[in-house]
Amino acid sequence: MKKPSLIRNLLLSLLIPCTVFLVLEMIAFAKGVRLFANADSWKLFFRAVANVTLTTFALSINLDSGRFDFSLGAVSMLSATVAGTLAQQWSIGPWLTLIVAIAVAALLGLVHGGVYVLTRIPPIIVSLGMALFFEGCAFAYTGGKGVSLVTRTDIIGFSRIGNYILVTVIAVSLIVLLFDYTRFGADYRALLSGQKIAVETGIREVGNALGCYAVSGALMGVVGFISLANTGSQQMSLNFGSIGIMFTAFLPMFIGGWIGRYINKRVGIMLGAVSMALISLAYARFDTASSVQSIISALLLVLFLIYLNNEYAILSRFRKKQEIKE
Amino acid sequence: MGKQTWKERIPTFASTLGLLVLIAAYYIIGAIRDANVAYGLKAVVNQSVVVALVATGAVFIYTLGSFDISLGAATGVSALLGAMAYNATGSLIVMFLVCIGVAVVIGFINSSLASVFNLPIFVTTVAMMSVLSAFMLILIGWNGAGDTIKVKARDVRPLDNIPFKVSMLVAYIALCWFIFTLLPTGREAKFIGGNPICAKLSGIDEKKLAIIASLISAVGIGLGAFLTIVYAPTLNKDTASSIGMDVIIAIVFGGMPVSGGPRSRILSAVVGAFSMGFLSQIMSMLNLGSGFGQMIKAAIFLLVVFIALGSQRSKLLTR
Amino acid sequence: MEPILSVRGMDKSFGATIALRQVDIDVYPGEIRGLIGENGSGKSTLTSILAGIQKADAGEVAFHGKPWQPVSMIDALEHGVGMIVQETGTIPGISVAENLFLGESTRFRNRLGLVSRKAMEREARKALEVIHADHIQPGMPTAMLDLQERKLIEVAKVMVKKPEILVVDETTTALSQKGRELLYQLMNSLKKEGRAVIFISHDLDEIKQVCDTLTVLRDGKIITHFTRENYDDDAIKTSMIGREMQGEYYRADSVPSWQENVLLKADHLNGSGLKDISLEIRAGEILGIGGLSECGMHTLGKALFGSAMLTDGTLETEGKVYCDPKHATRLGVGYVSKERDTESLCQQASIRDNVAIGGLQHIQKKHLILKKRETEYVQKQVDALSIKCRHMEQPVSAMSGGNKQKVVFGKWLGAGSRVLILDCPTRGVDIGVKQSMYQLITKMKYEGKAILIISEEMSELIGMCDRLLVMKDGAVQKEFLRGQMNEAAIIRYMI
């Protein structure tokens, strides 16, 4: 077997984000708008990269193992709520608040995982129940008020490009390390495609699943904190109002999976998130109405999936055409 | 040859038992709280009938092992277009047909997209959901009468009664039950849900069934949309939006595995929808406040599923 | 001589089913011990307890005189008992090296506490060299390897630990002749080093050839032992099934026979690894397809049912063309897959559902499926095939392999299939049931059905077929007629 060259892999990995960028730049040029006009654009871009990357990690960690998680949004909301309230009460700074958010979210993930492991209810159902439960908790905890930290300039000051990059880089590196270079990761990947064999060999599935939920939770804690610091407030939602965030992670997850053939999968997810962030930026720069946004995003998702699921057929047809030409 | 023992049948009845427990709790709490329990029964029917209709149809989709999250938005779009059709023509029959027709078209797009392009149906419906929700907003904009699309209340009021709704529900359930148990469709659907490869190798046409299932469920959506207008003739961008999640919960509550397959039952949907109806009556009588109320609702939901799961626990974690 | 391992009074049950009762067994250094018995007799249960996959309910196990209580497979392997399992024991989504050291990644921690892939792959290369399988790249994703190579990984994984006792559970069915020889070689080297092997197989010839002693299990109990000197086919079979075998095992006659009319005709099938295959099966004919497991014969089975991706070729039955399983079924073609559990049955569904699904159009009366008619229909198959069950609502997942296969047969027979494509129909089926299946197949032949048997068991093909096609690399190499078939000649065309 010939080993594909590194350069080819790199080029293919960058294909999607670069194409997205070029297309958007062209539209921007046609519209007479600049995509990256000022510091705010950059900030939006990097915040979206951080948010989407982390959310997609959080989703895919469990989804890859066949565990649907509707509770991601609720975890992010509840952890931000608790962390924000404590930040107010204890007057702690942004980094400490971030750590509190991560800790709370990881704990929530553990609770979620614990319920799943103890009851053995199918994960998708557990996650529905937990989403409702966490939403209820957040509401009850603040009496529905949510958190308002708009006057806490230190916490709002966290919203800086440098911090976003830092958070993204740390998260990507930690996740790569955890899933590709530790026992936990090795066990995780073994359980992923060979659950029965792995368990029989002596890999502890329960511990691994709990770990996954905790990590997924922790990531959502960061996402929650980023949004809290961004607006200075955390609004409450009930009756599955929080699940929307999960849907934003599908497209980057699939893109990440595709890029993952050529480069580390987690880096692929980050590149998928970069593509999504560019699209978000474009929506903001072009002042796209939200209903148009949702239609475009949905179409992109469906089109990419059509390509992904019919790649073989599409490519072979393409090749045939080329052969005929030649 | 022997018969099934009682023990083996427990999982089949657990959810029905859950419904009975909830009804009992409803009467007990109602008595303590001095509530108008008789009126409450009417309220339960009024509030559960739409979910029951949509969920009953959705059982076909869930049986196949698919997962449709766009049901609520589909109901919403059908209702909006139905209402607009009524306002244009003044005919309830046109409204009824438009509701069903729109749902059928949406169902057809959904299922053919998924089966022609081999897409994972869940993600397809996620995309469909956002398109449909956006479309609702666009429809309201086109309609151009503020934030709502209205049908004159007195025009639909004659239909807003329990006998009409219940007979519609019963008729639809009977139809679904007929297709599910007396025609090959149901058997084949269960088989696909249980083992798609084996189903294919047993000569079952998966794509055809996916389309049939979404068409049957589209009829449920259409009826649900029609009754939504009848119940509350002022529609807005969030009309029926909660139905998507309610349907999932109802089906699970009714004791059907979300993964579908051989243990699927048509009646799960009604049992689940009415369980939810009684649960929400209980919650409202307890007046616990939104946060605590929702927490307890979630706990009861998980508890019922846990008990209904019976002995189906294995060494490996469920996926 | 001190035994390496001795088991006393072992019990194990799964719910109401008793898998092992009061089993006593000793394994001595330098022996290759065959374990034989019908499906569900407890062979795999016994060995899986020894290898740490599950725990016994009662009884004592001593390993070199010390209590033996492994918590997992890896723990057992670490302490001297390694097992190569019957099913696939490798995980497709991870690399070869990761499979070799599954659950032991901590061994390769570097100074930073991270798992070093390089170190792991280096070790993996060494392990593969031990079993002379160094053509396998340790860094490769396992999913890219074929079945045989994957099995070799399992062998390497166990062998690198130099186990005191090696358990081989029906591994050889997945291996080619070359692979088998390699495995026998390894087993013999263990034997020479004073270690022991427990060898499980359904293939009586193989087990007699390989093992020094044979232990027969039946219904979870040890029935008897044989030593090489007193091996006797009939005695072994009798002790396995607990009664004397009645009637013929394979077909009695030795002349090819068939009727005039062609029931299945395939023309120039190409694609999915098949190379221009044409064949015809006539009514009342049993056509065999033999070859190594990767020769394309299993694909051919699928292709003849219309479920393989072909670039070329036509299929017809009784003059009617079909191209997919749906049409095939409708025209009376049935297909029994090699992968019974994943492709032939819906595990959670009941016997009733699994049998009835094939014949819904027969059960229908005025388009309706009535429970009474369905019950009658299923009951007929249950009786005809003597499927063992308490009632037809029982899920098939809890049934034994042979019984499951009967359910699959019931599905197609009930549906009135005239052409049956049977891919390894007796795979993992014990001798008693096997015999009744052979009798059934023979009966179907005389009823005028066209039968295709794809099999990796030479004796089965020779014993049953009117005509045998030998395949290699996706193409038919040679045709043999009944009466002319001889094992050596056939093998020559296979490799």
Next chain:
Amino acid sequence: MKNLKRTLSMALCLILMLTLTCVPAMAAGSVKIGVLVSDATSSEALAFRAYYTEYIAKAYDVEFIYSDELTDAAGEKSSIENFIVNNCKAVISFSSFDRPAQIEQCDAAGIYYAVATGTLTDEQYEEYKDYEYYVGAIGPSMDIEFQTGYDMAAYYIDQGVTRFGMFGGGVPYYVDMHIYRAAGMLTAMVEKGGEGANYKGADNAGAIIGQIYADGGIDTGKIGNLELVAYVGGYDFNDAWFGKLAQMVGTEGIEAIITVGSGVDVLGGFVAGSGVKLATVDSFTPAMGEAMDSGILDYMAGKFAASIGPIFAATYDAIQGSPIRDSEGCALALGQGFWVATDSEQFQQYSAVDSSNTDPAYTREILDQYAAPGVSFEDFAAFVSQYSFDEIVTLKK
């Protein structure tokens, strides 16, 4: 083990049910009033809720049963059904998807119905004013909403601000209240924008309102010598939307951002430290106070929490058998406006009166004069009309 699990879960289920039945049993007995809410989380909604459940409920021995956060007319109808099941004597509504349906449903069930925010349209009022169980409406009419927006914009134009940003909240969802506030803002800009100023050709209130309804949004651009430089609407809460908000704050030369509501919640983080002035319609909560102290919030129009006291009094009267009707026997239709705070001191003053759960703006002593049999319509109307801060302070004395 398995049996244990099952018994355990059964037992758990039972215990849960029992506790559920016992806890609230103690609260039964008092008069129950159902409250419909379409917003359960905004600070205004929470302040209202606190006033009812923590002050009024104790003072008058009534129990308020709140609906879930409603999103459509079907939800309103279901909630009223639930109130009827609970034997509520009246419904106070903060939800306006389908007011006529609510009135008719309550009237048919024989329970009193009152509107606590907004008012009916004129046609609606004509139709329902005679309904026996329709108590009436007290709250800002659309005119008052319009005026609130107008005043906000005018305040800045008078200060010499020329470049505005606007946050439209529910405008893209056609929320009437928000459209009227936004229209008020634009009208102020048109009127004060000098010669020939217009918004997309519209130069009067009616035309502007029509234009917004037609567009489902608001366009940026010059309005005479003033300019609307940026506009964001909706509540998407996604990256693009937050991006648009940040972009608006960062728009070159922007001086003030006027919002139809939730300004601090959605924009506070971006405005902090930017020097852009932020004006909003919200309520007098501590969080808003801090925002005002720190200079993030510059102008706030708000309903005080106790502003829903009079509608309670009227409803309570009706339940007691003596509804307040005007001289022609019609239901109430009274307007009530906002308090406006433009500096921290003023805000604190308002907030001190407003946020107390023991001594709110309308205390029991004040309400008792009106929540009693035989109150005349004129007295009551006069009482409601004295809603300004100074008037209430006088009243309290």
